[in-house]
Amino acid sequence: MLSFAIPIALGLVAAAGVLSAWRLVRGPSVPDRILALDTLYIDAIALLVLLGIHLDSALYFEAALLIALMGFVGTVALCKFLLRGDIIE
Amino acid sequence: MQDLLLSLLILVGALFTFIGSLGLVRLPDFYTRLHAPTKATTLGVGSLLVASALYFSTRGAGISLHEVLVTLFLFITAPVSAHLLARAALHLRLKSLAPVPGEEGEGADGGRG
Amino acid sequence: MTLLLAILAPFLGAVLIAWNRRRGRLRFAVKAGIATLAALACLGPDIPGPFVGETLVWRLPWVPSLGLDLALRLDGLGLLFALMILGIGLLVILYARYYLSPQDDMGRFYASLLFFMGAMLGVVLAENVLLLLLFWELTSLSSFLLISFWQGRSDARTGARMALTVTGAGGLALLGGLLLLGHIAGSFELSVILTSGDAIRAHPWYLPTLVLILLGAFTKSAQFPFHFWLPNAMAAPTPVSAYLHSATMVKAGVFLLARLFPALSGTPEWSWLVGGAGLVTLLVGAFIALFQHDLKGLLAYSTISHLGLITLLFGIGTPLAAVAGVFHIINHATFKASLFMAAGIIDHETGTRDMRRINGLWRWMPYTGALAMVAAAAMAGVPLFNGFLSKEMFFAETVGAASLTRHGWALPAAVTLAGVFAVAYSLRFIHDVFFNGDPIDLPKTPHEPPHWMKVPVEVLVAVCLLVGVFPALTVEPILAVAAQGVLQGPVPPHDLALWHGFSPALWMSVIALIGGVLLYTGRKPLFALSSTWGGRWSARAVYDVALATLFALARWVTRALDSGSLRRMLALFTSFALVLGYGGFLVVPAGGAGGGGLTGPLRLFPAEPGDLAVALAGTLILLAAAFAAVVLHRRRLVAVILLGAVGLLVALAFVTLSAPDLALTQLSVEVVTVILLLLALYFMPQQDPVEPVRRWGWLRRARDLTLAGAAGLGVGGLAWGVLTRPFESMGPYFIANSVPKGGGANVVNVILVDFRGFDTLGEITVLALAALGVSAMLSGLHLYGPRYDAAGRPWEPDPHPAIMALLTRLLLPLALTVAVFVLLRGHNLPGGGFIAGLITAVALIMQYLANGVAWTRARLPGDLNPVIAAGLLLAAGTGLASVALGYPFLSSTFGHWHLPVLGDLELASAMAFDLGVYLVVVGATLVILVGLGLVCTLDDGEDRR
Amino acid sequence: MRRLFPHPLLSLAVTVVWLLLVNSTAPGQVLLGLALGWAIPLVTSPFWPGRTTIHSPLTLLRFLAVVAYDILTANIAVARLILTPGRPVRPAFVVMPLTLRTDLAISLLANTICLTPGTVSARLSPDQRELLIHALDVEDPQALVETIRRRYEAPLREVFEPC
Amino acid sequence: MSHLPIAPVLVPLVAGAVMLFLPRQGLRRGLGVAAVLAQLALALALLAQVADGTTLVYALGNWPAPYGIVLVADRLAAWLLVTTALVALFALLYAVRGDDQAGPHFHPLFQWQLLGLNGAFLTGDLFNLFVFFEILLIASYALLLHGRRDPGRTRAGLHFVVINLLGSSLFLIAVGTLYGVLGTLNMADLAVKVAATPPESVGLVRAAGLLLFGVFALKAALLPLYLWLPAGYAQATAPVAALFAIMTKVGAYSILRVFVPIFGPGAGPLADLTGPWLLPLALGTLAVGSLGALAARGLRRQVAYLVVASVGSLLTGFGLGSAAGIAAGLYYLPHSTFAAAALFLLADLIAKGRGGLADRLDPGPVIPRAVTLGALFFVLAVVMAGLPPFSGFLGKVLTLKAALGHPLLPWVLGVVLLGGLCGLIALARSGSLLFYRAGPTNVPAPGPGLSALAPVAGLLMLILGLTLFAGPLTDLTSAMAGDLLAPAAQIRAVLGSEGQ
Amino acid sequence: MEALISVVIGVLTALGVWLVLRERTFPVVLGLTVLSYAVNLFLFAMGRLALGQPPVIANGARGYADPLPQALVLTAIVIGFAMTAFVIVLALKARAELRDDRVDAEADGPGEPGEEQP
Numbered sequence A: 001m002l003s004f005a006i007p008i009a010l011g012l013v014a015a016a017g018v019l020s021a022w023r024l025v026r027g028p029s030v031p032d033r034i035l036a037l038d039t040l041y042i043d044a045i046a047l048l049v050l051l052g053i054h055l056d057s058a059l060y061f062e063a064a065l066l067i068a069l070m071g072f073v074g075t076v077a078l079c080k081f082l083l084r085g086d087i088i089e
Numbered sequence B: 001m002q003d004l005l006l007s008l009l010i011l012v013g014a015l016f017t018f019i020g021s022l023g024l025v026r027l028p029d030f031y032t033r034l035h036a037p038t039k040a041t042t043l044g045v046g047s048l049l050v051a052s053a054l055y056f057s058t059r060g061a062g063i064s065l066h067e068v069l070v071t072l073f074l075f076i077t078a079p080v081s082a083h084l085l086a087r088a089a090l091h092l093r094l095k096s097l098a099p100v101p102g103e104e105g106e107g108a109d110g111g112r113g
Numbered sequence C: 001m002t003l004l005l006a007i008l009a010p011f012l013g014a015v016l017i018a019w020n021r022r023r024g025r026l027r028f029a030v031k032a033g034i035a036t037l038a039a040l041a042c043l044g045p046d047i048p049g050p051f052v053g054e055t056l057v058w059r060l061p062w063v064p065s066l067g068l069d070l071a072l073r074l075d076g077l078g079l080l081f082a083l084m085i086l087g088i089g090l091l092v093i094l095y096a097r098y099y100l101s102p103q104d105d106m107g108r109f110y111a112s113l114l115f116f117m118g119a120m121l122g123v124v125l126a127e128n129v130l131l132l133l134l135f136w137e138l139t140s141l142s143s144f145l146l147i148s149f150w151q152g153r154s155d156a157r158t159g160a161r162m163a164l165t166v167t168g169a170g171g172l173a174l175l176g177g178l179l180l181l182g183h184i185a186g187s188f189e190l191s192v193i194l195t196s197g198d199a200i201r202a203h204p205w206y207l208p209t210l211v212l213i214l215l216g217a218f219t220k221s222a223q224f225p226f227h228f229w230l231p232n233a234m235a236a237p238t239p240v241s242a243y244l245h246s247a248t249m250v251k252a253g254v255f256l257l258a259r260l261f262p263a264l265s266g267t268p269e270w271s272w273l274v275g276g277a278g279l280v281t282l283l284v285g286a287f288i289a290l291f292q293h294d295l296k297g298l299l300a301y302s303t304i305s306h307l308g309l310i311t312l313l314f315g316i317g318t319p320l321a322a323v324a325g326v327f328h329i330i331n332h333a334t335f336k337a338s339l340f341m342a343a344g345i346i347d348h349e350t351g352t353r354d355m356r357r358i359n360g361l362w363r364w365m366p367y368t369g370a371l372a373m374v375a376a377a378a379m380a381g382v383p384l385f386n387g388f389l390s391k392e393m394f395f396a397e398t399v400g401a402a403s404l405t406r407h408g409w410a411l412p413a414a415v416t417l418a419g420v421f422a423v424a425y426s427l428r429f430i431h432d433v434f435f436n437g438d439p440i441d442l443p444k445t446p447h448e449p450p451h452w453m454k455v456p457v458e459v460l461v462a463v464c465l466l467v468g469v470f471p472a473l474t475v476e477p478i479l480a481v482a483a484q485g486v487l488q489g490p491v492p493p494h495d496l497a498l499w500h501g502f503s504p505a506l507w508m509s510v511i512a513l514i515g516g517v518l519l520y521t522g523r524k525p526l527f528a529l530s531s532t533w534g535g536r537w538s539a540r541a542v543y544d545v546a547l548a549t550l551f552a553l554a555r556w557v558t559r560a561l562d563s564g565s566l567r568r569m570l571a572l573f574t575s576f577a578l579v580l581g582y583g584g585f586l587v588v589p590a591g592g593a594g595g596g597g598l599t600g601p602l603r604l605f606p607a608e609p610g611d612l613a614v615a616l617a618g619t620l621i622l623l624a625a626a627f628a629a630v631v632l633h634r635r636r637l638v639a640v641i642l643l644g645a646v647g648l649l650v651a652l653a654f655v656t657l658s659a660p661d662l663a664l665t666q667l668s669v670e671v672v673t674v675i676l677l678l679l680a681l682y683f684m685p686q687q688d689p690v691e692p693v694r695r696w697g698w699l700r701r702a703r704d705l706t707l708a709g710a711a712g713l714g715v716g717g718l719a720w721g722v723l724t725r726p727f728e729s730m731g732p733y734f735i736a737n738s739v740p741k742g743g744g745a746n747v748v749n750v751i752l753v754d755f756r757g758f759d760t761l762g763e764i765t766v767l768a769l770a771a772l773g774v775s776a777m778l779s780g781l782h783l784y785g786p787r788y789d790a791a792g793r794p795w796e797p798d799p800h801p802a803i804m805a806l807l808t809r810l811l812l813p814l815a816l817t818v819a820v821f822v823l824l825r826g827h828n829l830p831g832g833g834f835i836a837g838l839i840t841a842v843a844l845i846m847q848y849l850a851n852g853v854a855w856t857r858a859r860l861p862g863d864l865n866p867v868i869a870a871g872l873l874l875a876a877g878t879g880l881a882s883v884a885l886g887y888p889f890l891s892s893t894f895g896h897w898h899l900p901v902l903g904d905l906e907l908a909s910a911m912a913f914d915l916g917v918y919l920v921v922v923g924a925t926l927v928i929l930v931g932l933g934l935v936c937t938l939d940d941g942e943d944r945r
Numbered sequence D: 001m002r003r004l005f006p007h008p009l010l011s012l013a014v015t016v017v018w019l020l021l022v023n024s025t026a027p028g029q030v031l032l033g034l035a036l037g038w039a040i041p042l043v044t045s046p047f048w049p050g051r052t053t054i055h056s057p058l059t060l061l062r063f064l065a066v067v068a069y070d071i072l073t074a075n076i077a078v079a080r081l082i083l084t085p086g087r088p089v090r091p092a093f094v095v096m097p098l099t100l101r102t103d104l105a106i107s108l109l110a111n112t113i114c115l116t117p118g119t120v121s122a123r124l125s126p127d128q129r130e131l132l133i134h135a136l137d138v139e140d141p142q143a144l145v146e147t148i149r150r151r152y153e154a155p156l157r158e159v160f161e162p163c
Numbered sequence E: 001m002s003h004l005p006i007a008p009v010l011v012p013l014v015a016g017a018v019m020l021f022l023p024r025q026g027l028r029r030g031l032g033v034a035a036v037l038a039q040l041a042l043a044l045a046l047l048a049q050v051a052d053g054t055t056l057v058y059a060l061g062n063w064p065a066p067y068g069i070v071l072v073a074d075r076l077a078a079w080l081l082v083t084t085a086l087v088a089l090f091a092l093l094y095a096v097r098g099d100d101q102a103g104p105h106f107h108p109l110f111q112w113q114l115l116g117l118n119g120a121f122l123t124g125d126l127f128n129l130f131v132f133f134e135i136l137l138i139a140s141y142a143l144l145l146h147g148r149r150d151p152g153r154t155r156a157g158l159h160f161v162v163i164n165l166l167g168s169s170l171f172l173i174a175v176g177t178l179y180g181v182l183g184t185l186n187m188a189d190l191a192v193k194v195a196a197t198p199p200e201s202v203g204l205v206r207a208a209g210l211l212l213f214g215v216f217a218l219k220a221a222l223l224p225l226y227l228w229l230p231a232g233y234a235q236a237t238a239p240v241a242a243l244f245a246i247m248t249k250v251g252a253y254s255i256l257r258v259f260v261p262i263f264g265p266g267a268g269p270l271a272d273l274t275g276p277w278l279l280p281l282a283l284g285t286l287a288v289g290s291l292g293a294l295a296a297r298g299l300r301r302q303v304a305y306l307v308v309a310s311v312g313s314l315l316t317g318f319g320l321g322s323a324a325g326i327a328a329g330l331y332y333l334p335h336s337t338f339a340a341a342a343l344f345l346l347a348d349l350i351a352k353g354r355g356g357l358a359d360r361l362d363p364g365p366v367i368p369r370a371v372t373l374g375a376l377f378f379v380l381a382v383v384m385a386g387l388p389p390f391s392g393f394l395g396k397v398l399t400l401k402a403a404l405g406h407p408l409l410p411w412v413l414g415v416v417l418l419g420g421l422c423g424l425i426a427l428a429r430s431g432s433l434l435f436y437r438a439g440p441t442n443v444p445a446p447g448p449g450l451s452a453l454a455p456v457a458g459l460l461m462l463i464l465g466l467t468l469f470a471g472p473l474t475d476l477t478s479a480m481a482g483d484l485l486a487p488a489a490q491i492r493a494v495l496g497s498e499g500q
Numbered sequence F: 001m002e003a004l005i006s007v008v009i010g011v012l013t014a015l016g017v018w019l020v021l022r023e024r025t026f027p028v029v030l031g032l033t034v035l036s037y038a039v040n041l042f043l044f045a046m047g048r049l050a051l052g053q054p055p056v057i058a059n060g061a062r063g064y065a066d067p068l069p070q071a072l073v074l075t076a077i078v079i080g081f082a083m084t085a086f087v088i089v090l091a092l093k094a095r096a097e098l099r100d101d102r103v104d105a106e107a108d109g110p111g112e113p114g115e116e117q118p
């Protein structure tokens, strides 16, 4: 059962990544691209959690955790740049 | 049974992740697109994390709950990201399907590029 | 040993004079004289040696591997030159005391003179030819100082540089020649070289060796076409000219011919090259000398001519010619030195050297006139004076040589013509100066010079006379012994006498004397003619053009290569690397092994459908984002965002390909890099400004495209080549030893903090250095921050949106907890000090971002440099602890303790090391980011919409 | 006591987070978690100036349950919206006057609005009296404001601003 | 066990770190000078210990080679350590007169620059060499930019940094490929493995080896990769430029270390990898460096180009490939380092005496203490141009003598001799312009004091020492060349070293 | 998988080199970043590719990837980060002092070679 579900899920998440990347490349606005990058980060978390189950390894967990943290910081910095230019002021 | 539940959770999670990104592509303007990733974040990753917790708790030694942490992080951070993105879009006066209060007919798409 | 002391004495004198610079012309002259006498005294005990046929060789090892020893030799030739150098040197020292004015820097003069004297002594007393060359170059250098003594004068500077350039170049050629010579002979010692003549002449390298050595000799001895530096060197004070151009500097060249005579002479090449150069120089010098209006110019060209004469004699190559050559060296030294000194007196007393103005000096200075007449007569080859004797031997030798070839008669004819000119210019030197009417507005009223200024001239003139009248009694012993030194064998019988009967040589002398007088009488139309063509086609002009061309070439080459363009540099580097890489792979060197194909034999790693989907999607996303970043790179913010995506994908590649530590690191670094780029972007144009269309812009783009494409293909190909080959990794060793010997299950971390902890120590030093460098660059940096965003709108008024501010504060303790977790588990599971440090730094940077610098700074320690230092010291200290225990630096230890209640506790020294890493990372990252955020911004008031 | 434990709630949170991270309740880890729960709030206390008290934990729990339920349903609704081809969306900006006053409560409200699919809090007015909300698909903006007020704002006020 | 090999790395590391705790410049200065003196003493001690040909192998962390990183201290390494410490000492003595205050953090940067240099000379591991390269590079970036605001220097710094970053990328690619094919990073082990490269991988290894050569050529400023040097060195503060005189030698050293024992005569199918490349490029470098010195319009730039030329001379020796050639280069190495350093310092003293004209080669006022400075310039010009009687002359003659049997002899002879002539002409012109064509002085400034002249004189003394003791020193460099060409004993010493 | 990673490495290298050769400092910095991705992936790949075999010693592991290249890449990433930080700030300094963000003074200009800027 799981051996069916996981490849399908991997495919779905991969497709999600491709769609996000489409928006990322396509734009048209900068916030659109930031949003797409943020979504890509989410997709990456999903992928890692899936891979953890798939490969039966807990070693992917920290990466997921870190993506959650770092993705957030990146998005905040980009938005702040749009709003204020000077991100550390 | 447990496998079934796991598979279900995994598929639901992957599906919602996918739908989130699909919305990103399909929805018509930035403000509407902004809603899409929330699904991926909440239900999508949420389901997958539950699946993971379930999987490792039943397989390894002892229960595995650290997945809760990722959820916690996401639930604190994702809304802030969305909020800031909306603010940025408002600042840039991105084209909006819905009229923006205090911004009459200035549909300039200044954030382009 | 005494030989060495003799050489050292002038050098020491020079140093003493340069050191103790108290005033007083006499004081300096006395010191210089004492140094010279000391050299003579050192030489004294060894003088008898050569006279009984001994060659004294003394040796002190210096650079044995080079074959260069401090090896000195005293034979007849060396002795003769040493005596001339010291004797005439002594006279010049005395003379200069009166010649130079009190305003001149006498200390510098005498120091340079002694420096030169020592160098000359070294040349003539060297046994090792490399040592000879060493002193040879020193004569060039010291003569530069002497010629440029009146440095304020442009002709002095030009003359000195010219002399240095020409003789220095010759010296370099000589170096090449001597190296070849030494290689052929198997030694750089003269005693070996001089006995290997046959081997040398038979060697295939003989001709290049000969040419290079002759270049050295000819430049030094001012042989045509390298003669032009000598007249220009007349800008030197006259004592210098009297010294350099009579007995020493220019004689070094002919000395070399004499020195190497046994080794090199006796071949047609030698005869043609040496004889040819000598003959041309003899004629050209004599011819031009006549038309000089400058007193010293006349003497200079006459010197050139006489050097040509000596060279020609050596070129003829018979032993007797060599004897004549040596004899003329002696004679020329005496009469030319006295003539220069006389010219100096005239210059000194009249204030000019222009013979068109100096006339009728006999009236004021008959004594000097008489002395000059004797010397000039010797120069002209008038009987009873020494010049006559050697010149007659010379004429005889040319006659002898003439019988050897078909058109040989031309040689005596030519040298007779030269003799005619020599008589004419000698006559001019006397007549035009001391008679020939009245002087034309001389700057000074002439009178006889002070007594002691004449003494040196008197001595030299006396020698001319004595040798001229009683050659056998005076010069014969030293000439014989010197000739023996030249020939390194028995001296042929020669008869030094005034009268040899009516030989062809005598007739040649008569023709020369009569012809010279006639030529001088009819000089007027010739002078008029010479003023019309004079100087246009001189070798000097060639030199000037050559030098100008050299400078122009240098500028052109340098400008063409070093355009100061980074892009050019980068393109060159890339091209070079491509040539090396592709060349290395594709080009099989001759005799080398084949390279093997690109694709190796390894079976590729299979992929399941799910993995493949992920891999394909990941590749697609990565490449799309990267391509978009490059295509859109002019929109800089967009490029940064896209690059963020590339970084994320790279991290995902790491994690899926079994490198979780790498992924964690890549993710953290990625975010910090994005923040850095954003901080910088604030101060930069948001878009690449539109560049003006350049004519060759497309070409440059094509070049860049080619380079980029080739580089991509090359590196990708390299990766493919390696990935498809099997290899024996070191991995199993680390995996096997990580737990038992390193005490950690995370092998990557154990490598970082233990197996290769030294790398990590270096790596955190790099980070610390980056922090120091960045803060150094930022100190005092002022940048303009734009008041409007890219679209020309004013910035959002609220710097710290409340929701963001509050929630990020909430996040800080959580992030720190995660950091501690990552730090502590690193040894056994993915994580470690570096990642933990970045998490901490990012969490803190978040506070700056969300709450502002002022707010955050108030809550953090002010100076973070000590944090960095503490981290470094902790890491290094961990390593030193093992040193203290007698193990190598960075040896680790670990242990398990079982504690009640708490259970197993594992502690490894590597953890302390990792903590050091953590501190450095936190400190350095914060210093860099916060420093950049704090850059002092100026508002230039410019509206950048 | 207050100097040693500036934020007891935070201390508890850190300890729990630690135990979650290490995925273990071994005595050593509990001790370490407690130590961190003491140390980290102490170190970060300058960043947390005010002390927060939760006045009605039960309301908080109920609030969380409501939010979880809303997330679930809204997710499905929005998913249907995205997946149905040709279905036009009816986006709108809605201004919601706020009755909450403290930063924390407002932030949590804004977060909650963002968390539930279909609404995003787009801008907080500088005086913190109005929240601009973007909704993906609304028929009646006023009804939306009422819902938010009832389901989120009221419980939050009860928890953080009881007076 | 002897910890001597690690000490030259640790002293500057710790000194630099401790300096960050010391706020006062005076303390930093004192510590800096003390640390350099200590490094000198350590380097000399090391040289004394290995002078008989022993190789000290220091296994860091007690891990055996090839798995752990080892330091390999032999005569060659010690020779470069001594050279580095000496030039650093005089550069630092010059700097503490005030140049160190022209920007923050001079002293820690200086120490860590030395750390990078010492480490690069000592390490026996290729990747560790990369790490030390990066240390010395980033320290040099910062030091190059040290000084008062100067846009030209900033531009030069930018160019220097970017080109070297590209170089670092290439370094990693080359090292990576070697590891990917041969499975080792240890240099001694590489020597063994390269010789046994399987036939199908020879092409890859050859490409990787040559790419590595490209990296070292960049650091050594070999044609055509020398273009970063003239602007960079000419713009750097005097003591920094003086210290940088050793920087190109790192590249040259690495070429020796890697391409003689690893890709040298014993490398089987990959023998003599750089043979066809090095000598022609070195001669080209010598040529362009000499021409650049002729073309230069500023004294410092002229000296910088002479540094390029000296790189050419040095690598000509190495490029000959024979023991004599390598020995000649190794003798020439400290000479060219000291000479360039002294000239950079002197150029600074001259420039300071000329007011706004600085070091431009235009006639200007008489410089304060012109006689002393002029005399120093004369001697240093002689030294730099390779004229007798100094070590430069000896080095040049050693090189030429080594070239006597080489097929490219005419080229070597021609380029080396003509290059020397160009240097002579260029320096004579500069000296004449600076000291002879001087007009009346307009700045009654006091001339440089003894403290400013002493470092120059000190470097000159070193050159004198190199000259006087050329015999034993060339014996030493010959022995080093022998070690490099017959590396078997050293390889055994490294790979046989006992681990934990 | 090997083919994919080789293509990625190659393309990233090409893009990085292209950007490094641009005219302004910012794209050059971006190019160096892209290039460092390529180089890091390259160095990593030199240990060969493995799925689900992280080099963390555990019971029942299927195998371990070569840990050494991973450690090397980690070092390279950190060093690359330090260098990037340095060069970014240097670009700013150049912009402030040269009033321009071009890497070269005057491209194609007839400027004096080898002469420092006033």
Ligand code: NA
Residues within 6 Å of the ligand: C354, C355, C356, C357, C358, C359, C431, C432, C433, C436
């Ligand atoms: Na006259």
Ligand code: NA
Residues within 6 Å of the ligand: B035, B038, D113, D114, D115, D116, D117, D118, D119, D120
């Ligand atoms: Na929402």
